[in-house]
Amino acid sequence: GGIIHKSTMSSGKNNSSVLENYNVITIGDSVVGKTSMLMAFTEGTFPIHHMSTLGIDTSSKAVTIKKNKQVKLTLWDTAGQERVRSITTNYYKNSDAIVLVYDCTQRDTFESISSWMTQIEEHASKDVFKVIVANKIDLDDQVIDKTEGESLAKKYGCPFFETSAKTGQNIDELFKFVATHVVSANLFIKKKEPNKKDERFSLDSFNNEGRKMRRKGWLRKLC
Template identity: 40%
Template sequence: MSLGYYDWLVKVIVLGDSGVGKTNILTQFCDQKFSQNYTATIGVDFKIKILNVQDKKIKLQIWDTAGQERFRNITQTYYKGAFGIIFVYSLIDRNSFNNVEGWIKSILESTTDEVCSILVGNKLDSQDRRVQTAEGEKLAQKYNMPFIETSALENKNIQDIFDRLGQNLKIRLENEGQKVSNNTHTQSGQFKLNQEANQTEQPTSSCNSC
C-alpha cells in the first residue's frame, strides 16, 4: 500500500525505561523484525505506518524515545502535538513498572492536551515474570487507559497495541472534526492536524510495505 493516501496524520510517542523493548515493538509493527542485539536509542527516532481503522486510514508518525535519564529533557520536547502515547514496561523488570507513573506525570506536566494512551507490559515470552497481570490492569484503570501484555520477540499482541490505540484515535479525531466543523471561523480538524505534523522533521525510516 502506498503511504500517500490517508485521512489523518497523527503523532504517537512510545515511552518507557531503557531496555523494555520499545524499539523492538516498533520494528515488529512496521518491519516485522526483531533484533536480539540490544542497542539503546539515542535521543529520538521515528517510523511511519498507515493503520486501517474501519473505513479510515490513519498515518501514524511513531516516535521511539530514549529511556535513559540523561535524555529526558530531549524527549520531553517531542511531547507537543502528540495525539497518542504508548507507555511500555517490562514484565521482568519491576523498576520499569514502578517508573511508569513517572512517565505519565511527565506527559501531564508537559502538555494540557488530552491524548489517547495505552499501557503495554512487554516480554510476555519470558518465564521470569516480576509484574503480575492484575497489577498492570490496576494501573491502567487508575489512568483510564487500555492495557495489554505483549511479546516483541514472538510478535504476540503487537498489532493489537496499535489496533486498540487506533480505535480510540479515530473516535477522538472524528469528535475533534465535528467540533471544528461547527465553528465557521476555524480550519477543519484534519487540516490542522496535518499542518502541525508537517512542521516536524522528515522521518528517518518508514514502512514501505504497509
C-alpha cells in the same frame, strides 16, 4: 485527541489519495523493548542484538481500521535514559497518542510509569490518548502479573495491553487499537467544534524540531 495531519503517504490504490497522519510516541525506561515493539509492528522482525535508542527514532506504517479506512501512524521511538528526557518531552505536546511501556520482568520499569505519567501531564496535551503496555510477556521470569498491570492502568484511566515484541503477540492489535481511537477522537472533536482551529499541531514546526534534533545527532530516521 487525534488531529488530522496531512502526510505524503499514498494509499497505494490511488496515488492522489493522501492518508491522514497521526503521531504516536512510545515512552518508558531503557531496555523495556520499545524499539523492538516498533520493529515488530513496522517490519515484522525482532532484533537479535539490543541497541539503545540514542535520542528519537522515527518510522511509519499505514494501518487499516474499521470500514477499510486507512490511516498513517508516524511512530516516535524515544530514548529512556534520564539525560535525554528533556529532549524527548519536546515531542509530547504534538502527539496524538502516547504508549507507555514497561518490562514485566523488571519491577523498576513498572514503578517508573508514574514518573513518565508526570512528564505527560506537564508536557502533553490534556486530551492525549494514553495506553499502558506490559512487554516481554513471553518470558518466564515475570515479576508483575496482569492484575497488577491492569490496576495501574485503571489508576490512570488508561487501556492496558500485554505484548511480546519477540513473538509479535498483541503488537498489531495494540497499534490498530490506538489508530482506531485517535481517529474516533478526531471525528468527535470535529463534530463538537467544527470551526475550531487546532493550535496544538503544526506539521512544519514538528518537522523543524526534528531537523534541529537531527543536526544535533539526536534523531535518526528508520524508514
